Amino acid sequence: MKKRMATMILCAAMTASILAGCGTGKESNAPGGTAGGTATGTSQDTAAAAQGEGKDGYTIAVLAWSQAEEFGVDIISGAEKKAAELGNVTVVKPDPAGDMQKEIAILEDLIQQGVDAICVAPVDANAIVPYIDKVREAGIVLVDYDIDTEAQCDAKVLSDNAAGGAMAADYLVQEMGTEGKVLILTEVPGVTTAEERIAGFKDRMAEIAPNVEMVEQLSNGTRDTHRATTENMLQAHPDITGIFCFMGDNSLGAYTACKTNNRQDVLIAGYDATPEQLDIMKNDGPDCNLICSVALYPKKIGYVALETAYNILEGEEINDVVWTELGLLTAKDADSFEAE
Incomplete structure (x- = not known):
């Protein structure tokens, strides 16, 4: 490979x-x-x-x-x-x-x-x-x-969803630093994938960046719902410096909200590494504020x-359990990312 x-x-x-x-x-x-x-x-x-x-x-x-x-x-x-x-x-x-x-x-x-x-x-x-x-x-x-x-x-x-969340936290802190406020978009109870990814992210953040404040907000529904939720949270917390999204549609909704509200300073760690996210990173270039997305293939x-x-x-x-692999798509390396 x-x-x-x-x-x-x-x-x-x-x-x-x-x-x-x-x-x-x-x-x-x-x-x-x-x-x-x-x-x-x-x-x-x-x-x-x-x-x-x-x-x-x-x-x-x-x-x-x-x-x-x-x-x-x-x-x-x-x-x-x-x-x-x-x-x-x-x-x-x-x-x-x-x-x-x-x-x-x-x-x-x-x-x-x-x-x-x-x-x-x-x-x-x-x-x-x-x-x-x-x-x-x-x-x-x-x-x-x-x-x-x-x-x-x-x-x-x-x-390994917890490992994926931790991977996103590592890269977000690498790019954002160890100070700031991070919005975590959450899902309704019972979606264990979301719960595990969020837990992995929060645990790693507490370990490597304990001074970063984390705020959570339920965002369940369509991509437009995620956009509206993110916009509301950006208004309520104008000092947000980062966002963690546990799946593809809320990653894209958060990106649209930041772009619409001229908040490209907010760094987004996304999930699923969908083709649309890859295209955004390629189009925006290495400075894209959708800085990374965990890849599940x-x-x-x-x-x-x-x-x-x-x-x-x-x-x-x-x-026993069949475990599948994870990867990390980043804006800096989008041109060389292998999606398959």
């Missing part, structure tokens, strides 16, 4: 030699402190039986958190790429659109359809637990990806999630 100009973290190899899955109790290295309970084997046993019967094709559903976000679109793209390589997998991709009730209805519908496996990013990690139980009781393989849940699953495909996540589901259907035993 060419050396990335961005910082890279490889939490674990994403190969078939890894025995990966949900809930071994390896709490110490799971981003949220727990990887859930031990898998019961219900759907893995069913998958092994189906494989033994010589089933020659599978239907795998892939549920992104929302396909209105670039991240969700890339997840689906990565899963479809793997399915095309395999040749005997049909991908279905109903869109929960960030709505937990819609995701529940989709899961219940997929049970009725009798799909072979489901890869899901929970809209609400707590509310989804009984519905994941229903999926597995129906003998359907369930792979949880991106957002951790306490539910018993057949496998989990996760990135969502196409790879979708690819690995579907691959993991397929391997279980083919009889592979899964007992």
Whole structure:
């Protein structure tokens, strides 16, 4: 692999030699402190039986958190790429659109359809637990990806969100210094990915820049909501010097708010390293106030999630978490950043 100009973290190899899955109790290295309970084997046993019967094709559903976000679109793209390589997998991709009730209805519908496996990013990690139980009781393989849940699953495909938050804090302090006030845009409770990233960011900031004041503000909804939230906070706290955003859309909303209000002096540490963020950095140049964005490589996540589901259907035993890599896109190195 060419050396990335961005910082890279490889939490674990994403190969078939890894025995990966949900809930071994390896709490110490799971981003949220727990990887859930031990898998019961219900759907893995069913998958092994189906494989033994010589089933020659599978239907795998892939549920992104929302396909209105670039991240969700890339997840689906990565899963479809793997399915095309395999040749005997049909991908279905109903869109929960960030709505937990819609995701529940989709899961219940997929049970009725009798799909072979489901890869899901929970809209609400707590509310989804009984519905994941229903999926597995129906003998359907369930792979949880991106957002951790306490539910018993057949496998989990996760990135180290706390490490990503810490990475953003390191770079923000490097560029901003150890004094100032940082706005943290937050999410509603239950989105563990956001909670872990924010916790990682705050913990590292407290460690390396204890004099920086941190203020938090809920910002849930569309990119325009994030823009409006940021504008309101800039007015309420004109001494804000930095912003931490835990996902792509609030990173872009915060950037627009700063640009509209002529506050390019406010440095933004973003997340997801979406193509739009990369284009902004390239267009604005090294002095862009969207100084960095943690890269999750969502196409790879979708690819690995579907691959993991397929391997279980083919009889592979899964007992641990599959960790995916992180990187850091920076405005200074945007021209050389490798997005794939």
